Amino acid sequence: MKVTEVKHPLIQHKLGLMRAADVSTKRFRELAKEVAALLTYEATSGFEMETVEIDGWNGPISINQIKGKKVTVVPILRAGLGMMDGVLEHIPAAKVSVVGIYRDEETLEPVPYFEKLVSNIEERIALVVDPMLATGGSMNATLDLLKKRGCKQIKVLVLVAAPEGLKAVEEAHPEIELYTASVDDCLNEKGYILPGLGDAGDKIFGTK
Ligand SMILES: O=P(O)(O)OC[C@H]1O[C@H](OP(=O)(O)OP(=O)(O)O)[C@H](O)[C@@H]1O
Ligand SMILES: O=c1cc[nH]c(=O)[nH]1
Numbered sequence: 001m002k003v004t005e006v007k008h009p010l011i012q013h014k015l016g017l018m019r020a021a022d023v024s025t026k027r028f029r030e031l032a033k034e035v036a037a038l039l040t041y042e043a044t045s046g047f048e049m050e051t052v053e054i055d056g057w058n059g060p061i062s063i064n065q066i067k068g069k070k071v072t073v074v075p076i077l078r079a080g081l082g083m084m085d086g087v088l089e090h091i092p093a094a095k096v097s098v099v100g101i102y103r104d105e106e107t108l109e110p111v112p113y114f115e116k117l118v119s120n121i122e123e124r125i126a127l128v129v130d131p132m133l134a135t136g137g138s139m140n141a142t143l144d145l146l147k148k149r150g151c152k153q154i155k156v157l158v159l160v161a162a163p164e165g166l167k168a169v170e171e172a173h174p175e176i177e178l179y180t181a182s183v184d185d186c187l188n189e190k191g192y193i194l195p196g197l198g199d200a201g202d203k204i205f206g207t208k
């Protein structure tokens with residue numbers, strides 16, 4: 001699996017602000033969107049290009065454009081919604097495929113509860129977004145589901161990844177490309193990432 005930890009100063013600065021204990025819901029939400037937009041810039045850098053002829057202001061010219069493949073953004077509910085608008089800022093025509101999965105707090109096992117994918121998902125590049133990759137259970141369940149529905153090209157964008165989660169995704173889905181703002185240290189005994197961000201869903205939605 002190709003893992004890219006994006007060290008760009010803007011990303012690192014914004015992620016640092018998100019880690020503060022007293023960060024407000026408004027600020028956390030803004031920053032999640034901003035970091036997602038920057039990760040999207042990086043994750044799309046390998047998109048295939050083609051040259052086409054168009055009429056320019058002074059006659060025919062060649063321009064570069066992204067070739068063929070269209071994109072679907074796949075937010076994993078709930079917290080993934082906090083990254084979705086950041087991705088759409090750069091890819092405004094992308095369709096959205098929503099996957100609902102929560103992590104059982106006791107067993108840490110993923111529990112799927114919702115699925116609404118675009119109809120032609122097999123023709124699209126899927127950009128899966130979720131702020132937290134902890135045990136990797138939720139991400140692996142999402143990747144299993146997308147592949148079962150015919151998805152062939154998948155990239156994953158997370159704000160913070162634990163080494164345990166990266167290992168789990170690598171074992172189950174070695175061909176996936178993953179982009180993250182940080183590979184953190186480890187999981188605590190409750191499955192939370194350290195130093196991490198705390199509960200990203202609660203921080204984005206203001207619950208708790
Ligand atoms: O890698 P894992 O161990 O599966 O943990 C990560 C998952 O946990 C969080 O979601 P949560 O279950 O808290 O749901 P929420 O987004 O609705 O808050 C997070 O947004 C991931 O989806
Ligand atoms: O650290 C973690 C782990 C799972 N889910 C979160 O929101 N945060």
Ligand SMILES: [Mg+2]
Pocket residue numbers: 076077078079080101102103138201
């Ligand atoms: Mg979740």
